[in-house]
Amino acid sequence: MRPTPDSAGALDLSGRSRRGLLSLFPSRTRGNLADQVYAVLVRSMGIVLPLLFGFIVLRIGVAAWPAIRSFGPAFVTSTDWNPVAREFGALPFIYGTVVSSFLALAIAVPLAVGLAIFLTELAPRWLAAPVAFATELLAAIPSVVYGLWGIFVLVPFLRSAVQEPLAATLGGAIPFFAGPAYGFSMMSGAVILSIMIVPFISAVTREVLTAVPRDQREAALALGATRWEMTWQVAIPYALPGILGGAILGLGRALGETVAITMVIGNRPDIARSILAPGYTMASVLANEFSEATGDLYLSALMEVALLLFGITILVNVIAQLLVWRVSLRGGR
Amino acid sequence: MSDGAGSVERVHRTRRVVNRLMLTLTGVAAFVVVVPLLLIFYHLVSAGAGALNLDFFIRLPVPVGDTGGGMLNAFVGTLSLVAYATLLGVPIAVGAGIFLAEGRRAPLATVVRFVADVMNGIPSIVIGIFVWAWVVVAMGRFSLLAGSIALAVMLIPMVTRTTEEMIRLVPRELREGARALGFTRWRTTLGIILPAARSGILTGVLVALARIAGETAPLLFTAFGNPFLEWRLNEPVASLPLLIYQYAISPYDDWHRQAWAASLVLIGFVLMVSLAARFVIRNPYRGS
Numbered sequence: 001m002r003p004t005p006d007s008a009g010a011l012d013l014s015g016r017s018r019r020g021l022l023s024l025f026p027s028r029t030r031g032n033l034a035d036q037v038y039a040v041l042v043r044s045m046g047i048v049l050p051l052l053f054g055f056i057v058l059r060i061g062v063a064a065w066p067a068i069r070s071f072g073p074a075f076v077t078s079t080d081w082n083p084v085a086r087e088f089g090a091l092p093f094i095y096g097t098v099v100s101s102f103l104a105l106a107i108a109v110p111l112a113v114g115l116a117i118f119l120t121e122l123a124p125r126w127l128a129a130p131v132a133f134a135t136e137l138l139a140a141i142p143s144v145v146y147g148l149w150g151i152f153v154l155v156p157f158l159r160s161a162v163q164e165p166l167a168a169t170l171g172g173a174i175p176f177f178a179g180p181a182y183g184f185s186m187m188s189g190a191v192i193l194s195i196m197i198v199p200f201i202s203a204v205t206r207e208v209l210t211a212v213p214r215d216q217r218e219a220a221l222a223l224g225a226t227r228w229e230m231t232w233q234v235a236i237p238y239a240l241p242g243i244l245g246g247a248i249l250g251l252g253r254a255l256g257e258t259v260a261i262t263m264v265i266g267n268r269p270d271i272a273r274s275i276l277a278p279g280y281t282m283a284s285v286l287a288n289e290f291s292e293a294t295g296d297l298y299l300s301a302l303m304e305v306a307l308l309l310f311g312i313t314i315l316v317n318v319i320a321q322l323l324v325w326r327v328s329l330r331g332g333r
Numbered sequence: 334m335s336d337g338a339g340s341v342e343r344v345h346r347t348r349r350v351v352n353r354l355m356l357t358l359t360g361v362a363a364f365v366v367v368v369p370l371l372l373i374f375y376h377l378v379s380a381g382a383g384a385l386n387l388d389f390f391i392r393l394p395v396p397v398g399d400t401g402g403g404m405l406n407a408f409v410g411t412l413s414l415v416a417y418a419t420l421l422g423v424p425i426a427v428g429a430g431i432f433l434a435e436g437r438r439a440p441l442a443t444v445v446r447f448v449a450d451v452m453n454g455i456p457s458i459v460i461g462i463f464v465w466a467w468v469v470v471a472m473g474r475f476s477l478l479a480g481s482i483a484l485a486v487m488l489i490p491m492v493t494r495t496t497e498e499m500i501r502l503v504p505r506e507l508r509e510g511a512r513a514l515g516f517t518r519w520r521t522t523l524g525i526i527l528p529a530a531r532s533g534i535l536t537g538v539l540v541a542l543a544r545i546a547g548e549t550a551p552l553l554f555t556a557f558g559n560p561f562l563e564w565r566l567n568e569p570v571a572s573l574p575l576l577i578y579q580y581a582i583s584p585y586d587d588w589h590r591q592a593w594a595a596s597l598v599l600i601g602f603v604l605m606v607s608l609a610a611r612f613v614i615r616n617p618y619r620g621s
Contacts, residue, residue, distance in 0.1 A: 038519035045428025046436070046445045049490065053448050056455070056463045056486075063466050114362025122356055123363070134367045140607050141373065142547025144574045145596045148581045149373050152380075152589070195369045202366070226352035249454075256456025258550040259578060283458045283550070290462065290554055306462045310455065317454035321447065 060310060064303035066296065075304060081269040083289070088301035090308065092269040096279035097309070100186055100261060101254035103275065104193035109247050111194070112201035113236075119202075120209045121231050132206075139199035147263030150192045155264055158191065159183035163276045171276075178274040182266060186279040189265035193257055197250035204246025204324075208239035241323060248320035256313045258283040282309040374600075381597035384590040389598075394560055394576075397585050404595055406562050410477075410570035414556060415546050417481035417566070422488040423538055429489070430496025430534075431522060446497070452490040460486050461551035469555060475569040480556025484545040491544070495537025499530040532613050539610035543603045549574040573599045 067075065071088060078089025115135065119128050159181050167179030212235045220230040236243070266278020267288060282305050293299040388403045395402030429445065436442030464483040469475055503526050511521040527534075549572075552558075557569040558579065564570070573595055580592035 032517055035518045038522070042428050042432045042435070043441070045425050046432030046441065048425050049429055049445050049452065049493065050448045052486065052489070053452055055467075056460070059463050059466045060459070111362045111366055114359040115366050118359035118363040122359060131363055131367060134370050137604070138366070138370050140543060140603055141370075142549070142574055142599060142603060144547070144549045144577045144581070145373070145377070145600060148577060148592055148596055149376060151581055153372065153376055198366050226348055228352040228355045229348070232355070252454045256454070256458070258456065258458040259574075263578075263582060283456055286458050286462060287550060287553055290465075303462070303466070306459050310459045313454055313456055313459075314451055317451050320454075321450050 057310070060303055060307050064300055064307045067300035067304040070297065071301070071304075075301070076308070079271060081285075083293075083295075083298050083301075086295075086297060088297070090282070090301075090305050092271050093280050093282040093285050093305060094308065095271050096186070096189075096265065097255055097281040097283065097312075099275075100189045100193060100265065100279065100281060101251055103186070103190035104197060104254045105247060105251055107190065107194035108198045108201055108250060112198045112246075112250075113205055113243060115198070115202045116205035116209055117231055117236075120206055121227065121235075135199045135202055138195070139203075143196070143257060143260040144263075146192055146196055146260040150188065150260060150264040154192060155183045155188050158185075158188050163187065167276055171274075175273045176275055179276060181276050182278055184264055184266035184278055186265060186272070186275040186277065189261045189279065189281070190275070192260050192264050193254045196257060196260060197253050200253060201243075201246045201250040204249065205239070205243050208242030208246075209235055211242075212238045245320050245323040248316060248323065252313050252316040252320060255316060256283060256309065258287050262287050282306075377593060377597045377600060380590070381593035381595075384594035385597065389591075389594060393562060397588070400587060402591075404571075404573070404576060404591070406559060406571040407573045407576040407595065408598075409562060409564055410556065410559070411546060411573045413477055413564045413570060414480050414484055414552070414572055415542055417477065418484035418488055418545060419538070419542065421481060422485035423492060425485075426489045426492035427496050427527075427534065429493040430500060431527075433493065433497040434500035435522070446494075449490040449493045453494070456550075457487060457548055458550040458553070461554050464551070465554040472567065474567070475555060475557035476567050477556060477564065477570045478566040480552050480570065480572070481566075483551035483555045484548065487545055487548065487551060488541045491541040492534075492537055495540070496530075496534050499533030499537065500526060502533065503529045536610045536613050539606050539613065543606040543610065546606070547574055547599060547603050549578050573602075 067088065071078075075088060075090055076094060077091060078087070079091045080087045080089045081092060082088075115131075119132055123131065163181035163183065163185070164179075166177045167181045170177045171179045216234055216238060217230055220234040221227075225233065261281055262284040265281060265284060267280050267284055268278035269280045269285070270277070272279065286302060286306055286309070290299075290302050293302055388401055390403055390408065391405055392401070392403035393405055429449070433442050433446055433449075436445075461483050464479050464486065468479040468482055472479065507525055507529060508521055511525045512518075516525065552572050552575050556572055556575065558575045559569045559571045577592045577595045577599065580588040580595070583589075
């Protein structure tokens with residue numbers, strides 16, 4: 001049988017043949033029914049994410065509302081956390097979260113940037129590949145395993161090899177290192193966090209360093225720069241916004257990290273000046289006290305802590321995201 | 334007295350020394366980062382391997398004081414949690430990923446993409462508390478279902494973004510060819526694009542599985558833990574990371590030994606899944 005113009009529809013493997021020339025030029029507005037159903041379905045799955053996000057905010061916000069109403073802004077400025085007396089001040093936890101995370105960042109950023117420079121600029125391939133793989137493995141280790149290792153290996157080591165000598169020597173002069181050396185302390189928490197976030201920061205740093213154009217490097221070398229000068233004065237400034245984005249992403253991870261830091265930070269709701277003393281973080285107080293919270297107000301206070309933690313990490317992540325997006329937009333131009 | 338040539342020579346020497354020194358320091362940084370990894374593996378094997386035996390995998394925990402016993406409940410629990418989380422999360426995530434890849438620059442797609450990236454940063458403990466306030470309170474009990482939902486909430490944004498990226502790697506010509514042949518949009522995506530992006534999407538799913546399998550914090554108030562064998566959706570279940578956490582902070586030496594052994598198994602599982610993700614047949618459209 002000779003094909004008629006209408007049998008162009010036979011090419012439509014959807015099994016629905018449509019009449020007319022228009023079937024050759026399917027338009028967005030004239031999709032068939034299955035396509036419309038499909039579009040709605042896919043779109044609704046996309047919408048699940050913002051809905052879920054809104055629902056998380058709503059659920060935790062509603063649960064935290066009684067605490068917000070009864071404590072007001074004093075909740076974040078008071079240092080008294082005494083559930084028995086129904087006193088709830090979250091400042092020690094906010095302090096612990098912020099200080100441990102920034103200390104971790106202070107340790108992790110130089111290491112991660114050094115590692116990334118080593119991998120991109122210096123290491124021969126036979127060395128770079130296994131080292132890069134090792135840092136990826138570091139990112140794959142579950143947080144509870146870090147905690148276990150922290151309790152039985154890192155904390156005893158830090159106490160005897162770092163904290164005790166530090167307290168004995170500098171402790172008298174510098175209040176940050178004042179003894180006694182507890183072992184389970186802000187310092188241990190910061191160290192374990194730093195090990196956990198290095199892989200993220202170094203991965204981003206490596207990526208942006210490799211993106212630095214070759215001719216920029218070669219120009220610097222041709223002008224007589226040493227390898228280090230080329231890296232430090234040309235490559236790093238070029239990659240700086242990306243490195244900053246990576247550091248802020250690492251900060252976001254450190255702020256929200258729960259189990260590993262709970263196991264090593266000592267869990268004492270005080271604001272101690274010494275980093276050798278125990279601390280407490282927002283995530284840790286949730287992990288430790290949430291299942292034992294007796295009374296509606298106690299529960300609501302913990303919900304407010306969760307809401308605060310959520311707010312801080314979301315803020316940090318939004319900043320990091322905008323930074324990374326800006327960099328990638330600039331690169332695309 | 335310093336003539337010009339001498340000071341130039343000095344500057345040269347300083348620059349060479351600084352160059353040497355700083356490049357050496359980057360090597361030191363790399364060393365310092367890798368050492369904890371080696372130490373962790375060394376301690377896992379030396380402290381954990383001794384407690385590993387057949388009983389560890391096929392028996393339930395015994396009360397403190399009795400020796401022996403295993404973690405069968407935790408293995409079954411973790412496997413069920415991960416399986417249900419995958420069932421719940423992956424279809425939504427892949428659908429959302431398709432939406433993002435096809436929507437591209439539509440305003441709604443931009444919003445969804447941004448929310449997915451931001452959701453990746455929500456602390457896992459907050460997700461646990463959210464699911465407690467939602468599912469556990471509604472059901473009146475801790476359950477496998479609540480734990481799976483918590484893990485699914487973590488999985489969805491991760492898999493959404495990798496799915497989107499993998500679909501975008503499929504050449505335009507493939508889509509255009511299918512459309513030119515008269516394929517409808519849904520058949521183009523399901524019949525042509527998804528199969529082409531399959532291994533990439535699978536890699537993304539495996540990476541996400543490796544991550545949620547090791548999560549403790551979202552399960553503390555959802556799956557809760559259970560000393561007995563359980564796989565029903567409306568009952569609390571044990572999980573490997575939860576049990577490691579409980580055992581590690583306990584005062585008993587025998588439990589510490591078991592925590593090391595369980596960590597060794599958990600790491601083994603996580604690494605196996607990660608390696609599987611690495612060696613899944615490479616997406617032919619990737620990185621050419």
